[in-house]
């Protein structure tokens with residue numbers, strides 16, 4: 667807009683009725699959010715200046731679509747934009763992405779996020795899994811000093827499973843997989859690992875480096891591949907007295923300080939304890955409570971989501987959440 671026209675618009679703002687003012691603020695807010703979304707998308711290519719098809723670095727600008735820059739690769743001659751090859755490629759309603767970044771940061775349910783963004787909940791359901799793909803896979807791999815490891819448990823859940831719904835609603839006579847349905851959420855009958863519980867190991871050093879994994883069972887063979895890449899000569903593994911940690915440490919030669927927690931030894935020589943990782947478990951569980959039981963097949967998405975919240979804090983901008991989804 668020419669400066670002279672802009673001055674004229676500004677001069678007449680005082681004539682707006684309250685309703686017109688609200689409409690204008692809404693429109694400006696939406697436009698600003700969309701401009702920020704587009705800027706975040708375009709910034710990605712500056713950070714990853716390679717062709718998503720062949721990896722070549724020689725690119726030329728090739729027009730743009732709704733503000734999103736298109737490129738052509740000088741190597742393979744294919745065109746792409748900054749979203750090509752990312753989990754957010756071809757998702758629609760970009761004007762609502764800013765609101766969705768806030769919804770993820772604030773841990774909103776699918777339905778609350780849909781209401782906030784003004785889209786259908788099937789859309790926010792799809793978005794959630796796409797936006798969490800990168801955070802799910804982003805785990806710290808550099809650990810130092812005392813490294814605490816401990817397991818926590820989640821109820822096994824087939825939430826959202828069509829096979830389960832068909833059977834429990836009487837539309838199919840096939841027995842449901844595994845066990846009888848349980849009211850969503852609920853409590854396990856036994857503590858610890860059983861047929862209805864899924865174990866998650868969380869590993870955290872005193873600097874906040876964190877990783878986790880869903881375990882198939884509690885054994886030396888299931889924890890070793892998770893511990894091995896992160897333990898080294900500069901780390902000391904600290905765990906409770908479970909035999910499988912001892913066996914893994916012995917077989918692999920990890921420096922290890924087990925605590926006989928069951929016998930009441932919670933802290934040894936003032937520094938050896940697993941209280942940081944247990945506090946993390948508490949925060950994870952407290953935060954997960956709002957989702958009222960999560961489907962086991964999506965559990966790793968939620969673990970990554972929580973790691974992202976822990977890493978970024980709850981005051982980041984929605985565009986930082988978006989950048990994490992693109993990284």
Ligand SMILES: [Zn+2]
Nearest residue numbers: 717720739742
């Ligand atoms: Zn290429």
